[in-house]
Amino acid sequence: MMDSSVRRFAKHWETFWFEDVPPDLYSLFRIVFGFLGLISVLELTPVSMFWAVDGIAPIPGSGIGVRSFLMDHALGGIAGWAYFLGSVVVFALMTVGFMTRFVVWACLVASAFLWSWNHLPLTSANQVLISMLFCLVWADCSGDPSIDALLHRGRGVQLGADVQPIWPLRLMRFQVCLIYFNSGISKLAYPVWRDGAAVHYAVNLNIFHRFPWPLPPSLDWATTIATYVTLVWEITFPVMMLSRVTRPFALLLGIALHAGMWSTLELGPFSFMMIASYLAFLDPVKFPQRHWLRSRALLRSPRPVVQTQA
Amino acid sequence: MGFVRPGFTMSRNRLALSVVLAWHVFAMGLAAIPFPGIDPLPAVALSRHVADDPIAATVAPELDAAVEPLAPVLGIVLNTVRPLRRVATSYMDTLRLGQRWIMFANPPLVDQYVKVRYYVGSSPLPGAPPRIAWTATELVLPAHREDQIRALQSFRDSARDKALAIALDDFRAKLTAYMDREGHLPRELPGDLAPIGRYFGRRFERAALKSNERLLRTEVWYAEVPNPVRGVALEPAVVDARLAVLRMYYAGRVRGPASSYGTLAYGSSEKEADIKWTLLYFENR
Numbered sequence: 001m002m003d004s005s006v007r008r009f010a011k012h013w014e015t016f017w018f019e020d021v022p023p024d025l026y027s028l029f030r031i032v033f034g035f036l037g038l039i040s041v042l043e044l045t046p047v048s049m050f051w052a053v054d055g056i057a058p059i060p061g062s063g064i065g066v067r068s069f070l071m072d073h074a075l076g077g078i079a080g081w082a083y084f085l086g087s088v089v090v091f092a093l094m095t096v097g098f099m100t101r102f103v104v105w106a107c108l109v110a111s112a113f114l115w116s117w118n119h120l121p122l123t124s125a126n127q128v129l130i131s132m133l134f135c136l137v138w139a140d141c142s143g144d145p146s147i148d149a150l151l152h153r154g155r156g157v158q159l160g161a162d163v164q165p166i167w168p169l170r171l172m173r174f175q176v177c178l179i180y181f182n183s184g185i186s187k188l189a190y191p192v193w194r195d196g197a198a199v200h201y202a203v204n205l206n207i208f209h210r211f212p213w214p215l216p217p218s219l220d221w222a223t224t225i226a227t228y229v230t231l232v233w234e235i236t237f238p239v240m241m242l243s244r245v246t247r248p249f250a251l252l253l254g255i256a257l258h259a260g261m262w263s264t265l266e267l268g269p270f271s272f273m274m275i276a277s278y279l280a281f282l283d284p285v286k287f288p289q290r291h292w293l294r295s296r297a298l299l300r301s302p303r304p305v306v307q308t309q310a
Numbered sequence: 311m312g313f314v315r316p317g318f319t320m321s322r323n324r325l326a327l328s329v330v331l332a333w334h335v336f337a338m339g340l341a342a343i344p345f346p347g348i349d350p351l352p353a354v355a356l357s358r359h360v361a362d363d364p365i366a367a368t369v370a371p372e373l374d375a376a377v378e379p380l381a382p383v384l385g386i387v388l389n390t391v392r393p394l395r396r397v398a399t400s401y402m403d404t405l406r407l408g409q410r411w412i413m414f415a416n417p418p419l420v421d422q423y424v425k426v427r428y429y430v431g432s433s434p435l436p437g438a439p440p441r442i443a444w445t446a447t448e449l450v451l452p453a454h455r456e457d458q459i460r461a462l463q464s465f466r467d468s469a470r471d472k473a474l475a476i477a478l479d480d481f482r483a484k485l486t487a488y489m490d491r492e493g494h495l496p497r498e499l500p501g502d503l504a505p506i507g508r509y510f511g512r513r514f515e516r517a518a519l520k521s522n523e524r525l526l527r528t529e530v531w532y533a534e535v536p537n538p539v540r541g542v543a544l545e546p547a548v549v550d551a552r553l554a555v556l557r558m559y560y561a562g563r564v565r566g567p568a569s570s571y572g573t574l575a576y577g578s579s580e581k582e583a584d585i586k587w588t589l590l591y592f593e594n595r
Contacts, residue, residue: 010320017331018324043469049509056473056509058480059501112406120473120505124413134407167331174335179411182342186415189344193415194373196366197540202414204537206421207452207471210460217541224365224540266460268468270413 017170020163024288025279026141027097029172030104032276033132034095037107040125040269041087050121051080057118067117083117086110097146104141108133125270131175132277139168172280177238179274180254184234193231196224208265230257241281251278337398340391342409362541420534423585424451424474425559426510429527429571430519440524442568449559450474450510457553457560477502478532481590499576503530503591511593518563527571530591535584551583 044050053060053067053076060067070079090106093099111130115122142148187193192201200223203209215223233253240250255275262271320328388395402408427447431440451474453467454460460467484500491498507528515525535552538544558564578589 013328014320014324017328043466045466045469050469050473054505054508054512056470056477056505059504115406118473120476121469123472124411127409127411131407131409134405167327171331171334174338178338178342178409182344182409182411183413183415186344186412188373188377190416192417192419194377195370196363198414198417200540201419201537202417204421205418206423206456207475208468210464212455212457212459214538214544217543220363220540221365224363228365228369266454266464266468268465268472 017165017167019166021166021169021284022288023140023143023162023164025169025282025284026136026139026164027143027146028287029132029136029279030097030100030141030146031095032279033129033136034091034093034107036269036273036276037111037129037133038088038091038095039272040129041084041091043268044084044121047081047084048077050118051084052077053080055080055118056120058120063116083110087114097142097148100142100146100148101140104133104137108137123268123270125268125273128179128270128273128277131179132172132273135168135171135175139164166284169280169284172277173241176274176277176280177241180234180237184231184237187231187234193227196227199223199226199230203264205265208267210264210266226260229253233257247281251281254278333401337401338407338409340395340398341402342411343388343395344410344412420536422451422475422478423449423533423535423587424478424506425449425531425533425587426507426514427529427531428511428514428518428525428563429529429568430523431526432520432523434522436522440526442526442571443523445566445568445571446514446518446563447559447566448510448514448563449556450506455560456556474506477506499591504593506530507591507593514563525595527592527594529574529589531580531587532590533585533587535586548584552585555582555585 049055050057053071057067060071067076070076087107087110090103090110093103094107108130111126111133114126187198190198192198200215200220203223204214233250237250237254240246255278258271258275261267399408425447427445429445430443432443433440451471453470454464481500481502484502488498488500507530511525511528519525574589574592576589576592580587
């Protein structure tokens with residue numbers, strides 16, 4: 001009895017983490033997050049302000065001393081430009097899929113090290129980017145459409161594996177659920193969310209608000225509803241992801257909430273980053289069958305049919 | 311060999327990867343849980359119950375009632391896993407995946423402003439020591455105009471605003487420890503605002519000084535203006551007065567006399583409309 005339960009669990013575990021899926025969704029992730037990473041890097045300009053060691057950056061002196069060394073040798077500006085241009089290049093290459101395995105790793109390292117280089121201008125968008133890249137580096141996302149695939153096709157060589165393990169995608173899903181659940185629980189601890197006023201204060205903040213006019217008190221009911229809907233949606237997001245029935249509803253509501261945040265608050269690339277992360281909840285098997293990537297199937301040999309529990 | 315049961319075999323690689331995945335997911339969750347006493351979470355306090363908002367008047371007491379008894383239980387659970395949390399946090403931080411998803415958990419109730427003042431000296435003769443001549447003051451936070459809709463440019467501006475806001479947060483966090491220390495000296499003030507003064511100081515030098523002029527001192531001033539509480543609109547006269555001040559800065563650096571040179575210390579204040587400025591950092595050259 002015990003042995004059969006263990007066996008069932010082990011089988012379920014293996015299917016859950018290790019089943020093979022088509023690589024197309026990973027390719028889409030590469031393109032979308034490569035592009036968003038590029039936008040995030042370009043947002044941090046002028047270079048002299050955020051990348052140079054003597055810009056608006058913590059005074060060198062902590063860590064292993066790389067920035068202090070560069071500052072002492074008058075290389076802070078050059079190093080800042082090199083870091084910036086290097087980041088632009090690797091994210092651009094990731095988007096177009098050239099030397100993909102290497103550049104996805106390079107993008108992860110560049111994004112992660114930025115927290116040590118200058119954490120001041122970094123937002124949650126950067127954290128989301130790092131988290132997603134960390135999952136993506138474990139999958140081969142060099143598939144079509146990419147320069148790598150084009151080059152290999154030109155040489156008559158099959159590119160990479162025809163299937164990929166699903167576990168990087170599972171990690172991404174877990175990550176997105178964790179972001180919302182954690183954010184919701186943190187909000188619940190603060191009275192300003194429980195009394196319905198949080199969104200009122202958020203949309204009035206001069207650093208973030210997009211429109212110059214304060215919301216009139218007659219519209220307070222709207223910010224109260226927005227506060228409670230956000231709170232409930234964030235906390236219940238992981239549960240709603242478990243069911244095929246509630247999943248589309250939660251994702252559509254998420255898109256609506258992020259679009260609402262983007263239209264009222266200037267949060268940099270955060271809203272785009274979060275909406276892009278919802279790609280992880282697409283069915284990786286049905287995705288290439290349903291979408292524009294399907295057309296490329298004409299260029300490749302048929303791949304084995306795989307089942308997924310997505 | 312891996313994991314073997316009658317009718318089921320898992321390879322050694324997959325077994326090892328399974329262990330890593332299980333740990334990673336566990337550590338991710340544990341490191342991200344907001345811990346009272348570690349993370350900046352408040353003790354659970356009752357929220358302000360608003361009578362004139364029917365939705366909030368109904369929901370807020372219910373949420374309070376749900377959260378209040380949960381807090382001690384959660385405290386016990388969190389204390390139990392606290393040692394594991396340290397390990398999980400170290401692991402996640404090592405991978406640079408440390409996560410604090412607390413955006414807007416406690417939105418500020420105030421508008422924030424930062425201005426930088428430059429004291430300029432000029433030498434009447436080459437080689438002579440410069441004498442204080444004039445000042446210029448520049449609004450650097452927020453980076454955009456508050457009286458206009460923020461469009462594409464504001465996407466870039468948001469990075470500068472964020473950098474200044476984080477520098478202020480870092481400064482405030484260390485300032486408490488500084489103030490608590492006996493016999494603290496002005497030179498021991500946290501240096502988190504120095505990059506702001508230095509960066510804008512250099513930019514000002516390049517853009518505005520003549521060859522016989524020199525930047526002698528840079529000051530960073532900070533102001534908070536409370537936002538109206540829900541249900542209350544700001545007096546139009548108050549809004550207009552503040553906008554008049556801000557528009558003066560939007561027109562460019564405000565030039566003024568240098569009479570205050572050398573007299574202002576940390577904590578000095580000045581007022582413009584409803585904006586009360588406090589001097590948080592200065593640097594003499």
